[in-house]
Amino acid sequence: MSHHDERTFVMAKPDAVQRGLTGEIVTRLEERGLKLVGAKFMQIDQELAEQHYGEHEDKPFFDELVEFITSGPVMAMVWQGADATRQVRQMMGATDPADAAPGTIRGDYGLDLGQNIIHGSDHEDEGANEREIELFFDEDELVEYTRSDEPWVYEDE
Ligand code: UDP
DSSP: OOGGGOEEEEEEOHHHHHTTOHHHHHHHHHHHTOEEEEEEEEOOOHHHHHHHTGGGTTSTTHHHHHHHHTSSOEEEEEEESTTHHHHHHHHHOOSSGGGSOBTBHHHHHOOBTTBOSEEEOOTTSTTHHHHHHHHHOOGGGSOOOOOTTHHHHOTTO
16 A cells, blocks of 8 residues: 555534535545545434444533434545545644634634534544444445546655
């Protein structure tokens, strides 16, 4: 695997879908040069929500979080590119939109911690990206292809 092949799991949360921000999220990641390799417009059920947010099981906000993420459709996606997991996290901004820098997705579109528009795998949690991809996608639902602008995004391509 070359360093351009890192994959990360991203989700436009129910508030993003309801507010018509799905396209904006896709556009930002796409224009950055990251490559969309999987996408699923879906409704998350209770079981998947509890699995996905399993690490927060004991937190006081867990029930609310599960309720929110199952409250409407989401767009689950896999994006690929150099350092993809960390780069997406930087583009998302701080978990609480009130602390997120302008120019980040949460900093530009959110005001409320509980409705913070986007999920992206944690780059500080080793392997979280691949675990989350596996939870939401079968390997045969992911597409391998070359984007025509790759030589213009990566100097050594
Ligand atoms: N969250 C919340 N209250 C809190 C902390 C987190 O509602 O006090 C929600 C918030 O939507 C966040 C999600 O739980 O996106 C997962 O929290 P995490 O710390 O993993 O933040 P993230 O990785 O999404 O930035």
